[in-house]
Amino acid sequence: MNTLLLAMGDSPGIYLGWGVFTIQLGNLIIILTMLALFGLALVLPFPGSGGRK
């Protein structure tokens, strides 16, 4: 188990590339999560605010 964790820690990760553009999968997931949270924060109703002006 520890060997597996050490191997994962030293691996360079998964990289995705389109032409000259390259991004690590982990970074892409974080950016997409942030964009999704931003979009949802704008459209989802806030609990307890129903009926208030």
Added chain:
Amino acid sequence: MTQDERLDREPDVHTWTGRARVWMLKKLPPDKLLPEDQPSYVASWIYVFGMGAIGSLLIVIASGVILSLNGPNWYHISALGHFVNSLHLWSVELMFLTMVVHLWGKFWMASWRGGRALTWITGVGSFAVSIVAAFTGYLLQTNFDSQWIAFEGKDALNASGIGAWFNVSNLGQMFMWHVTLLPLAVGAIVVLHVVLVRMRGVVPPIDAAATDSQLTGVPATATEPTEAKVN
């Protein structure tokens, strides 16, 4: 008589401590520092992310204190040490995630409006100092990743001219920056940011700016729909 007028008439203010008290009570009275309610427009998920970043920062600091108390031999070897080390990393990740969404939200509502420029500037400052704090954290992993990051980073810092003093391949120096100077800097600037938010009030949506009672000082009335209070 308003509170400001009462403070102006305070009789025995002749020392710097007394003058500081009057100045602080004028700038940030207790009901603004610890308010009972917020304007109705604050009831939106987009206003949650600033507090998310502060909550994450508290976990970062708490886990960092535990790591400091036990030292690298503990957090590199023991299972609990690994857990706290990971908690420290992932709370930093969560802090940056929430801070960036907070930044996007505040940018698109032009939150420097209404005399809030210093609030915006301290927010940018806390982001910048947090990046340096995170960078020095990555240098403390004491593995090939941290070696790589240090030797890539030193070229940029040498090019800027500060590399001879801020030496990223000096582990001891980076350790001290990470556990003393940078946490103090991040903590101080975040406290200042929050105090400024309390002083100036939460920025209203752009179409509600004309009725921003916290900016104009005009008390909220029932005729101003955007000023309805949230309990």
